[in-house]
Amino acid sequence: MIRWMVGLIGLAFAATQALAADPIEIGVGYLGVAGSRSTLSLVEQPAENDGVAGAKLAIEDNNTTGKFLNQHFTLEERRIKAGEDPVQAASALAEKDGFIIVDLPADALLKVSDALRDRGTLLFNAGAIDERLREADCRANVIHSAPTRSMLADALGQYLVWKKWSRWLLVVGSHDEDKLYADALRRAATRFGAKIVQERTFEDTGGARRTDSGVTLIQRQMPVFTQQAPAYDVLVAADESEVFAAYLPYRTWDPRPVAGSAGLVPRSWDAAQDQWGATQMQNRFMKLNSRRMTALDMQAWTAVRMIGEAASRTNSGDVKKVTDFIKGPNFEIAAFKGTRLTLRDWNLQLRQPILLVDGRMVVSVSPQEGFLHQVSELDTLGYDRPESKCKLK
Amino acid sequence: MLRAGLLSALMLAAAPAHAFIAYVSNEKSNTVSVIDTDSWTVTKTIKVGQRPRGIEFTRDGKFVMVAVGDDDTIQMIDAKTQGIVDTLPSGPDPELFTQDAAGKTLYVANENDNTVTVIDLEKRARLGDIQVGVEPEGMTISPDGKTLINTSETTNMAHFIDTGSRQLVANVLVDARPRFAEFKHDASELWVSSEIGGTVSIIDPQKHVVIGKVTFEIPGLRKEAIQPVGIGMTKDDKTAFIALGPANRIAVVDTATRKVTKYLLVGQRVWHMAFTPDEKYLLTTNGVSNDVSVIDVAAQKVIKTIQVGELPWGITIAP
Numbered sequence: 001m002i003r004w005m006v007g008l009i010g011l012a013f014a015a016t017q018a019l020a021a022d023p024i025e026i027g028v029g030y031l032g033v034a035g036s037r038s039t040l041s042l043v044e045q046p047a048e049n050d051g052v053a054g055a056k057l058a059i060e061d062n063n064t065t066g067k068f069l070n071q072h073f074t075l076e077e078r079r080i081k082a083g084e085d086p087v088q089a090a091s092a093l094a095e096k097d098g099f100i101i102v103d104l105p106a107d108a109l110l111k112v113s114d115a116l117r118d119r120g121t122l123l124f125n126a127g128a129i130d131e132r133l134r135e136a137d138c139r140a141n142v143i144h145s146a147p148t149r150s151m152l153a154d155a156l157g158q159y160l161v162w163k164k165w166s167r168w169l170l171v172v173g174s175h176d177e178d179k180l181y182a183d184a185l186r187r188a189a190t191r192f193g194a195k196i197v198q199e200r201t202f203e204d205t206g207g208a209r210r211t212d213s214g215v216t217l218i219q220r221q222m223p224v225f226t227q228q229a230p231a232y233d234v235l236v237a238a239d240e241s242e243v244f245a246a247y248l249p250y251r252t253w254d255p256r257p258v259a260g261s262a263g264l265v266p267r268s269w270d271a272a273q274d275q276w277g278a279t280q281m282q283n284r285f286m287k288l289n290s291r292r293m294t295a296l297d298m299q300a301w302t303a304v305r306m307i308g309e310a311a312s313r314t315n316s317g318d319v320k321k322v323t324d325f326i327k328g329p330n331f332e333i334a335a336f337k338g339t340r341l342t343l344r345d346w347n348l349q350l351r352q353p354i355l356l357v358d359g360r361m362v363v364s365v366s367p368q369e370g371f372l373h374q375v376s377e378l379d380t381l382g383y384d385r386p387e388s389k390c391k392l393k
Numbered sequence: 394m395l396r397a398g399l400l401s402a403l404m405l406a407a408a409p410a411h412a413f414i415a416y417v418s419n420e421k422s423n424t425v426s427v428i429d430t431d432s433w434t435v436t437k438t439i440k441v442g443q444r445p446r447g448i449e450f451t452r453d454g455k456f457v458m459v460a461v462g463d464d465d466t467i468q469m470i471d472a473k474t475q476g477i478v479d480t481l482p483s484g485p486d487p488e489l490f491t492q493d494a495a496g497k498t499l500y501v502a503n504e505n506d507n508t509v510t511v512i513d514l515e516k517r518a519r520l521g522d523i524q525v526g527v528e529p530e531g532m533t534i535s536p537d538g539k540t541l542i543n544t545s546e547t548t549n550m551a552h553f554i555d556t557g558s559r560q561l562v563a564n565v566l567v568d569a570r571p572r573f574a575e576f577k578h579d580a581s582e583l584w585v586s587s588e589i590g591g592t593v594s595i596i597d598p599q600k601h602v603v604i605g606k607v608t609f610e611i612p613g614l615r616k617e618a619i620q621p622v623g624i625g626m627t628k629d630d631k632t633a634f635i636a637l638g639p640a641n642r643i644a645v646v647d648t649a650t651r652k653v654t655k656y657l658l659v660g661q662r663v664w665h666m667a668f669t670p671d672e673k674y675l676l677t678t679n680g681v682s683n684d685v686s687v688i689d690v691a692a693q694k695v696i697k698t699i700q701v702g703e704l705p706w707g708i709t710i711a712p
Binding site for chain 2: 284
């Protein structure tokens with residue numbers, strides 16, 4: 001109570017400085033899909049507020065800073081159901097909010113981006129990792145705080161090569177996104193000098209992810225599926241669809257580690273990350289949301305903090321001014337990853353270190369030592385400027 | 394270089410200078426290493442609470458205060474017996490703190506709840522809290538004792554607090570993740586390091602505006618690796634030493650031109666530092682290499698490395 005009053009007095013002071021004017025209101029929208037996908041592991045089942053919980057924390061952080069600058073941030077959330085038009089929901093948000101954090105599949109995001117182009121709304125892609133959104137389908141009104149598939153695959157590839165596990169057995173799921181992830185992993189293998197000794201496809205034949213006697217059956221299936229492989233160091237699984245990868249660790253025919261979609265997984269964030277002052281952030285998140293922080297939460301937090309950072313640097317809530325600053329050469333953001341994060345100006349992708357996690361600990365952080373780059377070592381992850389097909393418009 | 398080091402060591406041996414005692418907090422070991430600056434050896438390792446970071450002598454030189462963040466307190470080490478004798482009610486997760494010139498009031502940054510806690514050092518009682526920005530860290534007090542400075546790492550500001558009324562009087566935006574603040578002894582400038590921004594902002598403490606910036610460039614080192622944290626200012630205010638974290642170097646800055654004149658290679662991930670009272674030596678804590686570098690201030694040379702505990706963080710030297 002006393003603390004609160006002291007805070008109030010502080011606030012009163014800040015306000016006097018700003019001539020006691022009403023605070024500048026900065027509206028941020030959050031657009032996601034309703035319901036969550038099913039995962040093989042019960043502990044990895046995303047919470048209903050996955051993503052938006054991170055945005056909420058960033059709004060609080062922005063407002064703590066904002067009280068010194070007479071700025072006030074608000075968050076408005078909308079969820080669309082399957083088959084619902086994302087443009088309608090996005091347009092409704094854009095009525096009030098100059099910035100929208102979007103967690104939608106690639107096609108829906110593109111629809112929203114094109115529909116809001118003339119309005120000047122700035123979109124932040126916090127969820128979609130698709131390469132094409134930063135390449136052929138890139139848009140000038142979309143900033144990407146989510147990493148790309150190639151950034152994730154390269155982060156893993158660098159570590160496996162550093163570890164000298166350079167012979168990979170690649171197992172790919174039968175869905176489109178699994179194949180895209182496999183493409184990124186193949187590219188990483190070529191770039192960093194690993195060898196894919198064999199590829200296998202794991203067909204999704206349907207069936208429930210949760211059964212009462214599942215383990216017995218899986219224990220018989222997985223060794224058989226992985227037997228008679230050529231000599232390999234590590235099994236790399238591409239299974240974004242959550243069909244089989246989580247079943248592989250400890251069940252491969254040969255005793256080999258698993259990486260990719262299970263085992264050692266590349267992610268933008270993890271609940272176990274405690275380096276570079278991250279503990280404070282994890283504590284704040286836990287206090288606010290009563291659960292631990294996921295990669296999607298972090299991607300949304302970062303997006304909202306980017307808005308806050310630009311608003312405080314420009315001392316403005318004007319969408320155009322804030323947008324210009326974020327896209328400009330002086331923009332940088334601190335996000336508990338040990339280094340400043342900046343935007344790739346050719347496709348508006350946020351450069352960021354990628355964590356390699358095993359579900360309990362952060363095993364390593366890429367880029368790995370020795371992977372050099374003339375501009376930024378963070379650009380050893382993902383498609384680089386000379387390869388880019390993006391023409392921002 | 395080696396010869397110069399040997400020479401200095403020889404000179405030391407020949408004329409045993411005034412010996413000082415340095416205390417180093419080892420964040421990972423949960424210990425404090427005691428260094429004798431005559432022999433340059435660790436004479437004792439004191440077991441303390443969990444995650445010791447900020448460390449400072451009381452003004453009378455009788456106690457060493459060390460913030461043990463994961464135990465939510467500040468422990469008092471008796472400088473005579475070198476044992477823990479008391480704790481202070483610091484508030485949750487204390488990291489860095491500062492005291493007034495009289496040594497009566499202590500101000501502690503509490504990272505977890507965006508506050509600065511005010512403690513009466515004589516009564517060892519909590520007097521109140523001041524609400525600041527997100528993740529308060531750097532703490533210092535103006536030479537006249539009237540203004541307390543706190544930096545907040547996610548808000549990216551230096552907060553000016555009137556110590557009489559305990560109210561915020563100004564907030565100055567600096568580059569990303571401000572870690573440390575230091576006044577010139579003549580109070581004409583406040584220097585604030587930004588770890589992620591990679592700069593040191595120089596603030597006019599009267600007008601509350603940034604009047605200059607120190608930038609760093611080391612050939613062959615990428616910009617992201619240059620992360621300024623600790624700042625040490627000589628008594629004549631002419632030279633500043635700035636620890637550059639994972640760049641493994643201390644920058645020597647001419648405060649008149651605000652330009653770096655020299656980079657001194659020390660241990661890995663250098664964060665904090667302390668001068669000996671005669672200002673002959675500057676000791677730096679090198680977290681990743683688990684050691685302390687000794688810099689000959691006049692010669693601007695590293696003369697010695699001392700192995701301490703794991704992840705050395707802060708350092709203080711008996712007055």
